[in-house]
Amino acid sequence: MSEPRRIPIVDLKAQLERIRPEIDEAIARVLASTAFVFGEDVKALEREFADFCGTTHACAVANGTDALHIALRAHGIGPGDEVVTVANTFIATGEAILLVGAKPVFVDVDAETFTMDPQRLEEAITPRTRLLLPVHLYGHPADMTAIGEVGRRHGLPVLEDAAQAHGAEWRGRRAGALGHAACFSFYPAKNLGAYGDAGMITSSDAEFVARVRQIANHGAGAHQYDNVVLGTNSRLDSLQAAILRVKLRHLERWTEERRSRAAVYSRTLEGASGVTLPREREGARSSWHLYTIRSARRDALQAHLKERGIASAVHYPRPIHLQPSMAGAGGKAGDLPVSEQVSREVLCLPIYPELPDEDVERIAREVRLFVGSD
Ligand SMILES: Cc1ncc(COP(=O)(O)O)c(C=O)c1O
Incomplete structure (x- = not known):
């Protein structure tokens, strides 16, 4: 095979x-x-x-x-x-x-x-x-x-x-x-x-x-x-x-293509247990720079995707108030519970205008397989 x-x-x-x-x-x-x-x-x-x-x-x-x-x-x-x-x-x-x-x-x-x-x-x-x-x-x-x-x-x-x-x-x-x-x-x-x-x-x-x-x-x-x-x-x-x-002339079409990839992800992943999907707030039109899901088993999910040839990214693994270079701002762990929690759970899946819908479906299928909803 x-x-x-x-x-x-x-x-x-x-x-x-x-x-x-x-x-x-x-x-x-x-x-x-x-x-x-x-x-x-x-x-x-x-x-x-x-x-x-x-x-x-x-x-x-x-x-x-x-x-x-x-x-x-x-x-x-x-x-x-x-x-x-x-x-x-x-x-x-x-x-x-x-x-x-x-x-x-x-x-x-x-x-x-x-x-x-x-x-x-x-x-x-x-x-x-x-x-x-x-x-x-x-x-x-x-x-x-x-x-x-x-x-x-x-x-x-x-x-x-x-x-x-x-x-x-x-x-x-x-x-x-x-x-x-x-x-x-x-x-x-x-x-x-x-x-x-x-x-x-x-x-x-x-x-x-x-x-x-x-x-x-x-x-x-x-x-x-x-x-x-x-x-x-x-x-x-x-x-x-x-x-x-040159690229600006294409941007609106590319944004629509990103939006349609995001819709395929959301449709295919809807109901997957243990995964939180990104949502557009009412009144918002996201440009879907990244399609970012949340999972308590993020690192294992990322490893699962990697084994199957699917790249993903963590934006960002550490909220910046906890970065040593930001020490001057005096932040400490526990200051920002939501930011700290999401940094442990976020996983950005591939999303770009040229990504074929079949690939989006394949990625979503692998996510579902991992979380055991299929
Ligand atoms: C949210 C945010 N702010 C600022 C920057 C800085 O932009 P640049 O990498 O072009 O310096 C970036 C990009 O990397 C970003 O994602």
Whole structure:
């Protein structure tokens, strides 16, 4: 009997095969122009991505971590300030806060969507709080209505960590336009991924985006060598911008394809004992960056899938308040019971537009076999 086909967690080769002529053309165009930095493609991508999100402005930066770091700087956040966020996220969310000298204050997530629990938000706010930073984890938007209301009540801007949520929607509006500003990552495996590192900040506050742009380019003023604020080099190069422009044209279709894979998973896994399936909250349109189930026997389930050639991932095995690098935030085990519990149970199954439905069904069948529901 032949070995079953291996299923990777993401398949960028399959994606490239679908769009190779367009990518080749875009790369050739940038090479011919030799405008490798600050080219027309960067400007065009900023316009097109802002339009896609529904904001008036966007500024491209070198990666998603820089997007967060620079957005916090552009908000004037620094030592003595607190930023309320979640621990059930990639380390960059917390890093950016500590890197500007502020303190991350972590609130727990709701167990159903793995996103910031607005019920717990109020108790985390102190006179030092300057900003709320929810994360649309796995592509599921946080409850931006409730979070926005708390923000308004306390005069706090909301910055979205939308690194995993390109094309996600909350009550008919896209991630990127749900708070005062938003930060995106275009890391290659993201729903909209570059062929290297890339990031973006979106907002409809023109002055804020002007500050972002200045910080991302050495704090330059009207003239290149007129460095008026402390900045950095966080430019996006034209090759990445040209590649992202090609992919942006396909993003909506790819999101629909992800959504249909998620529906197949949910249909096939419905009722499997001992497995909790991800749900879309009413009003949410997830971009299904990851399809993440929960199981008390997560590690054994992952090993079972691996033996059958099926890759899976744990995002994330440790909530970031318990990471040694976040010690400055003073978190300890037991602070965030839901985040800590889900980090022991989450398992992300392969989901990408090119994943055949038969593979989704095969993965779901193996999950059911493992939990003994078949
Ligand atoms: C939730 C979240 N925030 C921030 C980042 C940082 O983005 P980047 O890897 O582009 O620096 C990522 C991506 O890795 C992420 O998933």
